[in-house]
Amino acid sequence: MMDWTDRHCRYFHRLLSREALLYTEMVTAPALVRGGAVHLLEHDPAEHPVALQLGGSDPAELAEAARLGAAAGYDEINLNCGCPSDRVQSGTFGAVLMNAPERVAECCAAMIGAQPREVTVKCRIGVDEQVPEEVLPRFLEAVAAAGVRRVAIHARKAWLQGLSPKENRDVPPLDYDLVVAMKAAFPGLHISINGGIATLDAARALLARGLDGAMVGRAAYHEPAAILLPADAAIFGRASEMTAEDAALAMLPYIERHLAGEGGRLIQVTRHMLGLFAGRPGARAWRRHLSENGTRPGAGPEVVEAALALVRQAGSQAA
Numbered sequence: 663m664m665d666w667t668d669r670h671c672r673y674f675h676r677l678l679s680r681e682a683l684l685y686t687e688m689v690t691a692p693a694l695v696r697g698g699a700v701h702l703l704e705h706d707p708a709e710h711p712v713a714l715q716l717g718g719s720d721p722a723e724l725a726e727a728a729r730l731g732a733a734a735g736y737d738e739i740n741l742n743c744g745c746p747s748d749r750v751q752s753g754t755f756g757a758v759l760m761n762a763p764e765r766v767a768e769c770c771a772a773m774i775g776a777q778p779r780e781v782t783v784k785c786r787i788g789v790d791e792q793v794p795e796e797v798l799p800r801f802l803e804a805v806a807a808a809g810v811r812r813v814a815i816h817a818r819k820a821w822l823q824g825l826s827p828k829e830n831r832d833v834p835p836l837d838y839d840l841v842v843a844m845k846a847a848f849p850g851l852h853i854s855i856n857g858g859i860a861t862l863d864a865a866r867a868l869l870a871r872g873l874d875g876a877m878v879g880r881a882a883y884h885e886p887a888a889i890l891l892p893a894d895a896a897i898f899g900r901a902s903e904m905t906a907e908d909a910a911l912a913m914l915p916y917i918e919r920h921l922a923g924e925g926g927r928l929i930q931v932t933r934h935m936l937g938l939f940a941g942r943p944g945a946r947a948w949r950r951h952l953s954e955n956g957t958r959p960g961a962g963p964e965v966v967e968a969a970l971a972l973v974r975q976a977g978s979q980a981a
């Protein structure tokens with residue numbers, strides 16, 4: 663998610679779940695290939711498994727971007743066919759590609775041929791006046807024929823005119839049934855469903871309908887301890903001893919490195935940690951302390967330690 667799942671966020675999320683597949687923000691192929699912005703590929707080895715999401719619509723450029731991504735160590739290269747923002751449309755990529763399945767197939771084939779990592783697609787069920795029941799199977803058929811084996815489907819349309827990107831994540835109605843039907847129609851395709859999944863129970867209910875994966879965006883970001891922390895046990899059957907407090911403490915050495923080694927600022931890391939104690943006593947104090955103190959010049963790990971002390975204090979008062 664743009665501006666959200668940067669490398670600091672992913673490092674933090676990986677502490678909470680060993681198993682969940684993490685995705686980068688969308689990185690555009692032109693920025694990488696024409697702009698030489700290879701710093702956008704920087705990530706920590708601890709983030710794996712992590713997928714690089716690319717935006718673009720030029721097969722040769724995407725092939726080169728995918729090659730750069732694979733060389734940088736990403737486990738998967740994902741093509742964005744779901745983002746509706748104006749900026750993205752003007753570059754002819756993102757959701758507007760739902761109108762051009764043959765072009766998407768060409769892009770995927772070029773990306774697959776250029777490097778060894780798996781190429782996946784994230785798409786919508788359609789855009790604008792398209793009839794999802796007609797276009798989605800055609801779209802999936804085209805990408806599957808190009809060699810794609812895994813897709814994530816945001817189960818709502820995008821309206822390319824008239825709705826803001828934010829509205830396009832909430833206003834068009836969700837159609838989970840159609841995505842479930844696609845799994846039945848394409849049993850060989852690994853299909854993850856996305857959109858509006860707010861709890862792990864909701865994710866499990868969708869998996870029980872035959873889907874292969876559940877992709878959680880906003881809820882995982884805002885309430886990481888409710889989604890990511892229990893995911894290893896609840897979804898992947900792997901016990902985890904990690905707690906929210908452990909994760910906060912485990913971020914301290916990372917923060918030290920970011921501040922001292924990279925000359926970074928505390929807030930760049932802690933802004934992704936604000937929801938860690940959501941729903942628990944002390945959640946507001948944690949959030950407020952980090953927000954108010956994280957931007958101070960010279961702010962360091964002691965701010966996180968002090969915020970954690972407030973959470974512990976609130977916890978013992980509530981007990």
Ligand SMILES: Cc1cc2nc3c(=O)[nH]c(=O)nc-3n(C[C@H](O)[C@H](O)[C@H](O)COP(=O)(O)O)c2cc1C
Pocket residue numbers: 663664665666686687688715742744745784816831856857858859877878879880881
């Ligand atoms: C701030 C923000 C940025 C996003 N950026 C991307 C992106 O770069 N690529 C992408 O495929 N989807 C992006 N999305 C959409 C999400 O991946 C997801 O499809 C959407 O939010 C619906 O899922 P959710 O209800 O679980 O959040 C973004 C969403 C948000 C809130």
